[in-house]
Amino acid sequence: MKDIEFTVMLYGKDQFKYSxxxxxxxxxxxxxxxxxxxxxxYFKIKESDFKGKExxxxxxxxxxxxxxxxxxxxxxxxxxxxxxNVQRGEKLKKFYNLSNLSFIQHDLMKxxxxxxxxxxxxxxxxxxxxxxxxxxxxxxxxxxxxxGGGRLYISTYHANTFRFFITQIARIMLxxxxxxxxxxxxxxHFPTGFKEFKNPEDIxxxxxxxxxxxxxxxxxxxxxxxxxxxxxGLVPITEIPDLKQLYSLDNIFLRIGLEKKEYKDSTKGRFxxxxxxxxxxxxxxxxxxxxxxxxxxxIKHLNKLDNAYINCSFCLGLYRIxxxxxxxxxxxxxxxxxxxxxxxxxxxxTKSISAYYDIQQNYMNREESNSFYE
Ligand SMILES: C[S@@+](CC[C@H](N)C(=O)[O-])C[C@H]1O[C@@H](n2cnc3c(N)ncnc32)[C@H](O)[C@@H]1O
Numbered sequence: 529m530k531d532i533e534f535t536v537m538l539y540g541k542d543q544f545k546y547s548x549x550x551x552x553x554x555x556x557x558x559x560x561x562x563x564x565x566x567x568x569x570y571f572k573i574k575e576s577d578f579k580g581k582e583x584x585x586x587x588x589x590x591x592x593x594x595x596x597x598x599x600x601x602x603x604x605x606x607x608x609x610x611x612x613n614v615q616r617g618e619k620l621k622k623f624y625n626l627s628n629l630s631f632i633q634h635d636l637m638k639x640x641x642x643x644x645x646x647x648x649x650x651x652x653x654x655x656x657x658x659x660x661x662x663x664x665x666x667x668x669x670x671x672x673x674x675x676g677g678g679r680l681y682i683s684t685y686h687a688n689t690f691r692f693f694i695t696q697i698a699r700i701m702l703x704x705x706x707x708x709x710x711x712x713x714x715x716x717h718f719p720t721g722f723k724e725f726k727n728p729e730d731i732x733x734x735x736x737x738x739x740x741x742x743x744x745x746x747x748x749x750x751x752x753x754x755x756x757x758x759x760x761g762l763v764p765i766t767e768i769p770d771l772k773q774l775y776s777l778d779n780i781f782l783r784i785g786l787e788k789k790e791y792k793d794s795t796k797g798r799f800x801x802x803x804x805x806x807x808x809x810x811x812x813x814x815x816x817x818x819x820x821x822x823x824x825x826x827i828k829h830l831n832k833l834d835n836a837y838i839n840c841s842f843c844l845g846l847y848r849i850x851x852x853x854x855x856x857x858x859x860x861x862x863x864x865x866x867x868x869x870x871x872x873x874x875x876x877x878t879k880s881i882s883a884y885y886d887i888q889q890n891y892m893n894r895e896e897s898n899s900f901y902e
Contacts, residue, residue, distance in 0.1 A: 531743035532609075532635065534704055535657060538742055540610030543734050544590045553623050555592055563596040570681040570785035571648050572765050578602045584646040584671055586636055586664075587654025591617025591629075597650070598629040605644055607632045636664050645673040649680045653781070655801075656685045656746045662756050662799035669760045669788065678788040680762060686782040687747035687805030688774040690862055691730075691739070693816075694850050696807040697823050698740045698843040701830060707741050710840045717844040725851040730779055736847055745804060752800045753784060759797035762786040775816055776859040778850065819863045822870040829874055845869060 529537070568575055579601030585594040586607050594606035594617060606629065608614055617631045634640055637658055649668050655661040661684070672678030685692065702710070714736060725731040739745060750768050757763070766785040774780065808820045830839055849869055853862040 529704065531659065534741075534743050536610050538737060539589065539657075540612035543738065544613060544616060553620060555595060555620075559592065560596055560599065563593055564600060566783075567597065567600070567650070567681065570683075570766055570783055571650075571679050572785050573679075575600055581647045582644055582673070584640075584642075584644075584649045584668070586649065586651045586668060587657075588617060588631070589613050589654070591620045591631065593650065593652050594629055594631075595620050595624055595626065598626045599624070602628065602648070604629045605632060605642065605646070606630070607634050607636060607640065609633070609635050636667055639667050640671055642671060646671050647673060647678055649678065651681065652683045653685075655682070656748070657742050657744050658746075659744055660802050661746050661748070662801040665756060665760060665801065666794040666799075669762065669794070672788050676788055676790075679765065680757075680786045680788070681784075682753065682786070683781050683783045684753075685745070685747045686771075686774070686780045687749055688807065689777045689779050690775065690850060690853070690859070691779040692745075692747050692805075693775070693807045693819070694846040694866070695739045695745065696804075697827065698846055699745065700827050701839045701843055702740055703836075704741065704743070706836050706840050707737070709836055710736070710741070710844070713837075713840050713844060717841070717848065722851065725854065727851075727854050731851045731854055736844070740843060740847075746801065747804045747807075748782060748801050749805060750782060750784065752805075753782065756799045756801045757784075757786045759792060759799060760788075760794055761790040761792035762788050773859070775812065776857055778854040813859075815860050815863050819866055819870070822867055822874070826870045826873050842873060845873075 564575060567578070571578075573581075578597065581602045583597050583602045583604045584607065585597055585604055588594045588606035588608045590613055591606055591608075594604050598604045598621075606617055608617070608631070611633045614631045614633045617629075621629045621631070632640075632642070637660065649671065651664075651668065655664050658664050665680075665682075668680065669678075714733060718733075722728070722732050750771075754764060754768070763786065764784055765787045766783075768784070771780070808823070812820075826842075830842060846866075846869070849862075849866055853865060856862055
């Protein structure tokens with residue numbers, strides 16, 4: 529399966545399969561309030577000024593953020609790669625009876641030839657999953673109105689947190705053809721689901737596939753995004769956080785508002801948001817260097833075994849460590865737990881590997897339960 533087809537399958541068919549297709553599709557009031565505030569913060573305009581603005585909402589998924597922008601009175605064009613998501617968006621539009629919202633199916637790795645031009649462009653949590661986020665940014669910026677002053681909001685994955693440390697290990701171990709096996713094995717590794725981790729925003733079933741299987745997962749930093757924005761004639765209009773000791777966090781989103789100041793030829797300049805940040809290459813404290821050393825050894829060891837069940841099991845063990853430590857703020861403790869797990873794996877006595885035989889048995893004898901994670 530080509531990368532783009534895998535992305536369509538993951539985000540169109542699987543990730544959002546239950547959300548908007550349920551009877552009650554109304555967005556929670558908390559969600560609407562949160563995103564209204566978030567859009568005001570990063571576009572740096574007040575709620576009443578959204579009225580009549582032409583907005584392009586990109587990688588729109590099921591259309592939830594597009595609906596919030598429309599409810600604020602903007603004229604919204606929402607774009608997504610997946611036709612299933614466009615159809616989900618149409619359902620939401622109908623539910624909210626919105627005439628100021630339209631959906632387009634389009635691959636934004638290619639220029640969008642849209643007769644509308646836009647005052648504001650929103651990109652919420654998706655460009656990291658494209659083959660080349662800087663190409664997408666170039667394509668988005670070409671859709672601003674000519675007169676200048678257009679604003680771009682980007683939310684994406686920040687590198688150098690614990691989430692992407694374990695994700696990097698998992699992404700080296702997993703192949704796209706393990707996807708179905710993993711989908712089924714999750715039920716054995718997390719038989720009661722994910723509620724016990726009490727962090728439903730960050731730790732949930734789909735997140736495993738979002739991080740471990742999506743063909744591209746380009747984490748980045750503020751420096752990289754600002755560099756690329758500058759090459760496109762954009763400058764930051766929101767505060768850049770002073771991020772220290774990122775590795776003590778489980779996860780943080782990079783969020784920024786940018787304004788178009790001048791025309792720049794986008795074929796020129798060296799763009800950097802083109803590959804993920806290497807989590808093993810950063811200048812890190814020694815306890816993380818120890819995790820890097822052990823991770824590399826473990827990857828080599830498991831690669832030699834070349835067994836899909838073992839690799840999937842091992843990676844689900846990594847996800848469990850993240851889930852269980854996501855509320856801890858002592859990075860040393862997190863990494864100690866990870867290191868124990870890696871050492872056990874290297875000595876072939878890890879729970880994930882010893883459990884593998886049972887899991888394989890269970891998997892073979894399993895009863896299909898489609899409603900388990902709905
Ligand atoms: C993680 S989801 C985020 C959806 C939505 N923005 C949200 O935050 O709920 C990623 C979305 O990006 C879309 N997408 C991925 N690659 C794309 C591309 N090249 N062009 C347009 N949309 C794309 C996917 O179909 C999916 O709906």
